[in-house]
Amino acid sequence: MISPWQRRRQPDDVPTPVAVAVSDFCRRAKAPAPAQQVREALALLTEEEDFRVRALTDGEPETSPLGPFAVVDILRGVTPSLAAQRQECGYYDVVQELAQVREEKTPPPAPAPTTPVFATPSPAPEETDPKTGRRKSAKAEAAAVQERIAPKKRTTDADDADAGTPAAAAPQAPQAPDEEAPRFLKRELPRPRGRFTRVEAQRLSFFELTRAEGKETLEAAIEATEHRYSLLRTLEHRYNGPRGELTQVDMENVLRQHGIMETLEARERHNIQTAYASQRGATGRVAWALGLSPSELQRLVHALKLEEEVEALRERFRNEVLATGHLTHRLDLLGRDKYLVDLGIQKRFADALRKELERLAKDALPDATDLHSLANVVGRKHGAPAELVTRAFERLNLTESLRKQLSAQAQSPSH
Template sequence: MNSQWQRRRQPDDVPTPVAVAVSDFCRRAKAAASPSEVREALALLTEEEDFRVRTLTDTEPEASPLGPFAVIDILRGTAASLASQRQACGYYEVVQELARVHEEKKPDPLPAQPAVPTFAAPPPRPAPAGEASAEGSQGKDGKASRSGAPTVQERIAPRKRATEAEAPEPFESEDDAPRFLKRDLPKPRGRFTQVAAPKGSYQTLVRAEGKDVLEPAIEQNEHRFALLKSLAEQYNGSKGELKMPDVESVLRLHDLLDPLADRERQAILAAYTEHRGAAGRVAWALGLSPSELQRLISTLQLQQEVEDVRERFRREALGSRQLTQRLDMLGRDKYLVDLGIKKRFSEMLRKDLEALVDDELPDAQSLSGLAEAVSRKHGAPQELVLRAIERLGLADSLREQLGADSDHSLP
């Protein structure tokens, strides 16, 4: 009896989930116990036996009352009915006291011996050249001293700090510098174990008090996808994890879906107007993925309104006659691709730029001079004109024409 009621670990090392499960099992077995008593009982088991505890506590008690030490007795092979009788007659109170006595009689561990340093003493600091020659030629008693041996005066003299010339050079690269790695600390155990808070039931959102939970959550989240992410951290769904159909169902039940949908429509149309029809920027501004944005637009039936906004900005980009604005738009590849007009815009600008360059080509001597002439005549920056010539594939043909014209002009 004595050997099986000895501690295998400290009570604080018992995982909190296991202790909570045993406490709940004892409560259902009509023998509620304090947390300290539960941990003292589980300290009689090793870590490898914790899974057996969870297997037992996940079932309904076969008899009552059953305390935490009765749970340990059942795991040792005792029948549940016999453990219940022992619990009723006070048998496990004696067992608990016996376990404490065993722990008190256990000898204290021997104190650790201080480690003996294994490093060698630092070598003596060499004396200056002048003093070494004078001291080394003759000792205090008139005899020649040993070469290189420091004198008593040198050993007790204060050490000088290194000057700027003697200071160590900085590391040439980060790879040469010493790296201090973070030590891997053990995971928290026992009472310090971090356990996620249990999620609330989906029925809480369905009941009348669920409206008091949903209204503040709607005010804090701009759309239903953000609302789903917020609620999924606190509540379960009807079938496991909380899903979008669950959220839409409870919103519809409490008459909150239509006000949220109106706010989502306004936010989407305002974002498309602010970002000039670029769907990628709209999704980023609203905190949505592109697929979630398209799904939300489809749910709200905003396809036509969104397409009208995008078409307005397409016509504006293609119909602009101001050269500087068009050259600047050429550098915004992602925006043009998003609107679906990159190829059409590039072809239109190429034709117009060819006509402008042909007018200035006879008087130009170089490609940069040609770009400068076009920019001066039409009020556009020279860098944008030169970049457009390179990007639209006109540079090679223009260099050939300029080279041919210079050859013909030679005497």
């Protein structure tokens, strides 16, 4: 007799749309579960029951929490309220372990034979030789069939010339196929079972973190991370939450319970200040350096109440960029569009640099004959590479106006 908590198929054989529907249903039922756990639960059902799963998950949960094993239990006839009670008391954790133990004890299927077996044709009725009128023996008949189906060796004119015989010589004797030659045929191997099955590590209970020993674990995890988001990603793979997945609120409550939330905040504050200083106020590069998305960085700065300090740092770097007096440095900053856009000063910087280059080019016009020589004169007078000056002329749309001025200067009688 098959137990109701025994697999009817392999987890990998569960259709992905069905698994996604159950995962979304459990999320709405306030009991989100990892993908592997969803597939292990659906492996308890047959393919013919998938339509019942979709019919249940397409609607809204009647109660909560309901995990993937609770969904299977409801399809077996249990009421949703009873399934929710079983979910809260940890009944389905035992069910999952029971299903895994039963799967490990199930003997693996017999391996498929490595040597292919081909069906042999039924013996045909004996035939008579039309010349002699005698019946052919089985061996003679098999040899005749073999002679007809055996591959013929093609001969070339060169081979016939070497042999000294014409191409229409007597046919060669048929070669019998090499029956001992190895045949390598691809076959489908059985899926790993028992202790060879790859499964996710069993998550520990959330209450392990609330105990005194959990404080040491959290302190070690804080030392190895840079902020609360990376700490959550580290812990959610090892621990469950009180009601399913471990959330950021659950983690922060435990940190405050142990009195180490201030340690994490001090570490986050130091990392953010250092990153803004090293990236010269560029918010995008700060988020990239810390492994955060822009929205996560914004929420973290707000949680630490660092908005004024961060804005002061950014304003300091804005003033440094706009007040830079060395021409080479300003021409190099012109090519860093993303940095200028991040600081919000791209237009101000470009307008100021355009006015300065127009002034410098006007002073160098008498010593130049074309745009290339003009860039050389400006670069030589102010210690900047001519390539950067030429690029700045193009990016700031000064090329046409400067060419007109050079052309007018060449046509002037006084020149």
